[in-house]
Amino acid sequence: MKIYVGFSETDLRRLAGPRSFERGQGYRDAVSRLEVEDGWFSARVQGTEVYEVEITVDGAGALSGACSCPYGQEGNFCKHCVAVGLAVLNRASDVPRQRSAAASRTKGLARWLESLPREELLALVREQVERDRGLRRRLELRAATARRDDPVVRERVLALLDPTPFASYGYVECADAHAYAQQASEAVTALRTLTSDGRAALAVTLAREAMAALHRTYEDIDDSSGSVGSVAEELSEAHLEACRSACPDPLETAEWLARHLLGSDYDAFDTDPYDYRESLGTDGLARLRQLAAEAWRRKPSGWAEKYLMERLVKSTGNVDELIAVHAADLSPTGDTHLTIAHELEAAGRPGEALEWAERGLRELTEPHRGGSALEDYLCERYTAAGRPARATSVRRDGFRARRTLAAYRLLRECARADGTWERERPAALELLREDAARSRPRWYGAPVLIDALIDDGDLATAWQTAMEGRATEHQWLTLADLVRKDRPADALPVYLRLIEPLKKVTGNANYQQIARLLLGARECHRRLGTRQEFAAYLTALRAEQKRKRNLMKVLDQHGL
Structure with a gap:
């Protein structure tokens, strides 16, 4: 086929x-x-x-x-x-x-x-132009470009970037964004045509106006598909091509770039200032850097200001200056410290990189402990340097600060590699017991203690802990699934108990869960040799729930 x-x-x-x-x-x-x-x-x-x-x-x-x-x-x-x-x-x-x-x-x-004779062909084109407004706009732009009617070219280019025909209540929905992007791409084609026709200077001016227009409207477009973002990228490329061809004033170009890149934190464009180095030359780059530095000093935490400064400094290869830019606004999450560490490591300065990472760990706020990227970095470096005890210490502190199952697993992994898990585990579990004793199990906050014991494979202790009233229904079900092979008499009551409240609820998801629990109960009865008892239970349940036709269908699908 x-x-x-x-x-x-x-x-x-x-x-x-x-x-x-x-x-x-x-x-x-x-x-x-x-x-x-x-x-x-x-x-x-x-x-x-x-x-x-x-x-x-x-x-x-x-x-x-x-x-x-x-x-x-x-x-x-x-x-x-x-x-x-x-x-x-x-x-x-x-x-x-x-x-x-x-x-x-x-x-x-x-x-x-x-x-067709010329007149007849023209009549056909006119007919189509009258019927198809999109075609009309495209041909008007091409005609204006061909006859060098600059005011009309400008008006048509900007009209193609107007999202109003595609907007409902001032907002372009995702379903309409693609059609808008197709229309806007015609503006890009026109700009590239101007450049190829030797009118790059006009293309530079119009491209800047077009970018500003798209910049203003992008916040009101649902661009989940990325189609409008692709047009923005093409528009930016068309402007860069025009600049390379027209060679506009370097200082004026630098000032425009600064305005463009610092104009908003919500940007449709991903412009790299270093791409303009040929058009800017030495004087233009110096002016752009001056403007970037002034903006950054005024607002060191600004995303746009920081990005522009970082990109310009990074292009010079001056690592210390780049570190200074990062260090001016250190994140409490440790991300900035980690960025600095990676930059220093790439520059062949691992010792300083480790110092910055350790500093970041000291300054890391508690909500971000227990499995942060900074902790991962340090543990990898300590392990590679033959310092496993130090890596375990990092994981231990992280677990104490944020006692989650993920942090417990990280501590276990590190301590096993260090050969100290048998010593670390009792202290870690004791902390989780304290947490479990202070809180009641809820569907949105299960005791980590039981999850940790299950994850360790210590099912006997996990079951005993659950019996003390510290388990959620989900944890009980997990335990029943895990022990039913060896302890079917213990698992069976769990399945039957979990079925009871579900009988009062409707919905296919609920019916699937009833079927899942019944299958578990059937397996327990099979292992106990009491299949007739299960058959009687199932018959009674079907009779009780017979009005729920969808439940009956689900049970049939599962052979129940």
């Missing part, structure tokens, strides 16, 4: 994932208006709304899909794409004929257009 269409059902499943693929199978009959062209297939799929779908197979055999549904707009190969792909595969034997017919239609259209 693959020889006909260029992809297989396996390809669809791989791109969509199991969930979307399974859901897409249910939309096969919702596919209509399937069209076949050379390298792509398009169709409509009736979902919550009617969605437009296009599947493309490039020359290298790579499959991709686009859909107008919200999930598809985020760049995902959605269930509607799966449905169209399956529809194509179902008609695979007819695809070669359809492709041949499409190619014939394309050639026929080309020949017909070439045969």
Whole structure:
């Protein structure tokens, strides 16, 4: 089948994932208006709304899909794409004929257009322009560019970046962002055309206005798919290309860059000032650095100010100056200390790197202890340097500050490598016992003690601790699952007790949980040799719950 269409059902499943693929199978009959062209297939799929779908197979055999549904707009190969792909595969034997017919239609259209008299062809174009506003805007821009009508070019470029036609109540939803991005990309094309036509100076000016316009509106666009961000990147590249061609005033360019990069913390652009080094030259770079330093001194904690200063200093290779920039605003999370440590290590100064990391650990606030990236860094370095006891000390302090299961595991891993876990474990568990004694188990705050004992494989102690009234229902279920093979008589009452409150609740998720608990209870009865007792219990439960038809279906699906 693959020889006909260029992809297989396996390809669809791989791109969509199991969930979307399974859901897409249910939309096969919702596919209509399937069209076949050379390298792509398009169709409509009736979902919550009617969605437009296009599947493309490039020359290298790579499959991709686009859909107008919200999930598809985020760049995902959605269930509607799966449905169209399956529809194509179902008609695979007819695809070669359809492709041949499409190619014939394309050639026929080309020949017909070439045969039309000039006036008739113009009339046809005018007719399409009147019907298609998007086409009209694009052609108006091209016409203005060709006749060098700069005011109209400017007006059309900025009009293409206006999101108003796509906005509801002043905000562009994700489903409309892709269409807006397609329109905005026409502005990028126009700017690049200006540069290639020898009018780079105008392209520089217009690109800056366009970037400012997109910058102002980006906050009001749901760009989950990244399509508008891609246009912003292309717009930034078009401006850079124009600068390299036009060679604008270096000092003025530096001042514009500073305004552009420092204008807002909410930025659609990912502009690297160092990319402009050719256009800026020595004088421009010096001016940009002066402006960056002034802004940074006024606001050392500002994200934009710090980024610009860091990037400019890093480009010089002066590590000490870069460290000074980082050190001016140290984060309480230890992230800045860790960044400094990595910079020093990369510069071949491991001793200083370790000192900064140790300083960061000392200054780390308590909520960020117990598994921080800074602790990970130090433990790796201590272990590599043959200082496992120091690494264990870091993990011990982290666990004491933040007594979570994750911090317990890290301490256990480190202490085992150090050969001291048998000594560390009792003290760690005692801290967790103190925590458990001070708090009552709740669904959102299970005692870490029981989780730690289960994680250690110490099921006997975990069970005894749970019997003391310190376990949540979820922990009881975990314990029952773990001990039912060897202790079915202990596990069985847990399953039956957990079923009781669920009888009063409806919903498929609840029904699945009842089935799961019943399977556990059945396994216990099997091991105890009391299958008839389970059969009687199940019969009574079915009779009691018979009005819940969906529950009966779920039980049937599980063979209960």
